[in-house]
Amino acid sequence: MQRVGRAQIRLAPLAAFDALAALRDPAWLHDDERRRLDAMASPLRRRQFLAGHWLLRELAAEHHGGDAAAWLLTRDDHGAPRLQAPTGIDAVLHASISHSSDWVAVAIAGEAIGLDIETGAKPRDLPSLAEFLFSPEECAALVQVDDARRAAHFYLHWTLKEAWGKRQGTGLRPQRTRRQTPHEVIAGQATMQSWQRPDRLLVMALAGSRGLRADVSGWPGVDAPRYWDVVETG
Structure with missing residues (x-):
């Protein structure tokens, strides 16, 4: 029997890192990380970068041991x-x-994974993006969704595609994404999972191997994941 893998996911608001000493003097950054940080002009993007890269190390240290600053990200x-x-x-x-506005999310696993989070805070032309990235089936379904739920529906499918691509x-x-349509399945058949707040626009998706299990901490809600697999045509 094939062993089912497990991923660890953690979310946190950016404000949780504002007073963290490790981010004021990030000597723990790898040379490649430091070069990327130095090239960033946006203060928000720098905050997101440092928060995500530190949170990733904290998660690894918590589950596998060692000092967070000693983990090397390459x-x-x-x-x-x-x-x-x-x-x-x-x-x-x-x-x-992954990060979006004032939220950052990280995931670790013993296998290839992709994580995406979206808050919908950035103004976007959702119909045009859907036509550019979504399959005809997804575009048709988006049109049928009422105005109040359309953004949440769009970002659900956006995060699934982002996570799968990562x-x-x-x-x-x-x-390729225009030939791919996610369909809801039972947990054991899933290659992706999604979480979605019912009270605000906050959506997250994880992609991995079939049946991958995920432990989520920091999610501001108790909603259970939905499970998905990708059907590709053409």
Whole structure:
């Protein structure tokens, strides 16, 4: 029997990191991370970057041991994030980081994963984006949703596509995403999971292997995940 994997996910508001000493002097950053941070002009983007990269290390240290600052975040030959454990701990973890407005989310697992979170805070032309990225089936379904729920429906499908693209290492490629439609399935058949707040626009999706289980901490609600698989045509 194939062993079912498990991912750890953690969310946090950006404000939770404002007084953190580790972010005021981020000596724990890898050289590549520091170069990326130095190239960022936006104060918000810098806050998101530091918060996500520290939260990822905290999550790894909590579940696998060692000091958070001693975990090393690098990238493989395809650019996918990898966490290398401190000396004495035998662990190399796949990782994914996402942020949207004042929220940051991270995930770790022993296999390739992709995580995406959206708050819908950034103004977007949702119908045009859907036509560009979504399958005809998804576009038709979006039109049928009433105005009050349309943004939440859009971002549910957006996060599923983002998470899937991150897990595959391809990102959002319209020529492929327009041929892919997520369908709800039972947990054991799922390659993706989603969480969605009923009281505000906050959506998160995780992509991994079939049947991957996820432990979520920091999610501001108690809603259970929905499970999805991708049907590709053409």
